[in-house]
Amino acid sequence: MGGFVLKDFLTKWWPVLAGGAIVAVLLTLAFCSGQQAGTSGAVVKEQGRTIETQRQVGDANTNASAARVGDAVKTEQQKQELHDAVENATDPDDARRRLGCAVMRQQGRDTAGISACR
Numbered sequence: 001m002g003g004f005v006l007k008d009f010l011t012k013w014w015p016v017l018a019g020g021a022i023v024a025v026l027l028t029l030a031f032c033s034g035q036q037a038g039t040s041g042a043v044v045k046e047q048g049r050t051i052e053t054q055r056q057v058g059d060a061n062t063n064a065s066a067a068r069v070g071d072a073v074k075t076e077q078q079k080q081e082l083h084d085a086v087e088n089a090t091d092p093d094d095a096r097r098r099l100g101c102a103v104m105r106q107q108g109r110d111t112a113g114i115s116a117c118r
Contacts, residue, residue, distance in 0.1 A: 078106050081102050081106070082099060085101070085102040086098070086099060097116050097117075101114065105117075
């Protein structure tokens with residue numbers, strides 16, 4: 001008798017059960033493809049952030065390199081100015097005075113008001 005009840009149930013409700021199984025399969029497939037799309041979207045965003053970071057690092061390296069070159073040129077000019085101050089001196093006191101004036105100019109001080117530095 002138990003088999004008869006099950007047979008009547010399946011005969012009456014098979015379209016609903018089949019439809020439910022199809023809906024479950026479709027929902028599972030949609031969920032899985034949504035997960036995959038979300039994962040690939042996250043990968044694309046991460047790649048974009050990585051590219052932007054690498055561009056910023058490259059720009060910073062370029063700027064730092066230009067600053068190092070500028071500093072090296074300035075340092076060489078300052079060394080040459082100090083060398084010339086000593087070379088053009090007539091005596092040790094004149095060398096000390098010229099060297100002091102050159103150092104003050106390199107520090108950004110105004111030496112126009114100092115008569116020894118004219």
